[in-house]
Amino acid sequence: MSADNGKKIFTKACAQCHTVEAGGKHKQGPNLHGVWGRQTGQAAGFTYTQANKDKGVTWGEDTLDIYLTNPKKYIPGTKMVFAGLKKKKDRADLIAYLKESTQS
Numbered sequence: 001m002s003a004d005n006g007k008k009i010f011t012k013a014c015a016q017c018h019t020v021e022a023g024g025k026h027k028q029g030p031n032l033h034g035v036w037g038r039q040t041g042q043a044a045g046f047t048y049t050q051a052n053k054d055k056g057v058t059w060g061e062d063t064l065d066i067y068l069t070n071p072k073k074y075i076p077g078t079k080m081v082f083a084g085l086k087k088k089k090d091r092a093d094l095i096a097y098l099k100e101s102t103q104s
Helices: 003-013 050-055 061-069 088-101
Strands: none
Touching (some): 003 088
């Protein structure tokens, strides 16, 4: 896993809709700081779909890997328009970056 490569993936595929820094603003998607260990649909101040609120999973490496493969399949009804990352290495790198960049 390479957090450096994950940062490149985040910049290319995620940064248009998400921020990662503490106190970062919500965009089309929620700020991801503190996502580790948080349940779906729980970032304060972001308006989620009912599907995200009701999913009830806790974000971690395993759940993010499944989600990032195909978000709309994992949470039918999500408003996230991202199609997903098909390559396991890309998902692992992105998850490594998220783990590093979204924790206090």
